Amino acid sequence: MSRETSEWLNTQTLIGMTEQRGKAWHYRxxxxxxxxxxxxxxxxxxxxxxRLFGWRAEAVAPHYPVPFGTTPETPADPANPGYRLVEVPGSPLPMIADLSRRIVYRSDTGRPLGVFSSKYPVMQYGEMLLDGLAALVTPDGLAVSDDSLGIGSAGLLKGGAVAWVQIERPETVATPEGVDFRTSILASASMDGSLPLSYSAVNQVVVCDNTHAWALDEAERSGRVWKLRRRSALSQLAFKDAREALQMVVQAEDGFAADIAKLCDLSVNTTQFRQLLDDFAPLPEEEASKSARTRVQNKRDQLELLWTSDERVKPWTGTGFGWLQTVNTWQHHIRPAQGNRAGRNTTNAVTGKTADADALTLERMFQVLTPAR
Structure with a gap:
């Protein structure tokens, strides 16, 4: 769950292309x-x-005071060579240094970001997210390519423990089914180990500003997402040139448009909608508390209102895409949020939770619409 404040989102995230798309919904x-x-x-x-990466990730061995009357000359424990007794200026007590681990922290604020083994390679966001995309963009933000690619958004989350840079082109894709969307490359990384360095293709549906990161064919999707588990292999992820990245965007656009067409061709009648509703928000048993039943009923009412009346869904009501759009819109804009909703949605997109939620929605939908015989 995101804990980003409005002030954080308005200073630690950067939003581009506002002349065409307007202000971000978290703008204050x-x-x-x-x-x-x-x-x-x-x-x-x-x-x-x-503005975002003007600090360094530094690392230091954890230190803690010795709670007994030893002196700095006491030799380290032979059975634990990773621990060493040291003197720290200003400390009235000797300290033990745990040389088997290292704390990664921000050089500008001292905020700790994560604790890792001593062999963990500390890398900088500039290296991971900008240098890795250096073939895509020039210093002014435009790709050296016949087609324009540039940074559409970038930001820090969780106090700097997570970061992203999004590369996109300005055009919006319009499908025959009436779905307008934009595809971009989302490069994300973390300093707390919560997610690997990855480049992925994501789609933004214009009518609702929802992020979609799904594909009907999982084999196709595997070709549109790169994840780096070992930081020492960073160079493996570098794009050869801007055209390679542009090809990734175009392939993702074509795949998403084809998937939309398939889902819009999938009919969902009133009975099937009720079945989907029961699957996604089943009513509790009679013995459940009144508050529990009320929460679920409110959720069902919200979903049904989206399905029947909301402009973000209504053009595709009665189709598989309409159901996916109903659930995705509810999760983005209506689902109760602890803290800032915009921050939560950004975090979910960057960490892959949005993609997981969309994939689960599709999986459950097909299970309901095509039950085993």
Missing amino acids: AEDQGSEPNHYPGYIPVGDVRR
């Missing part, structure tokens, strides 16, 4: 700080480095 003028975080065009690479 009073929380913008000394300079706005919205850009009319692409975000310059230099601004991402200066």
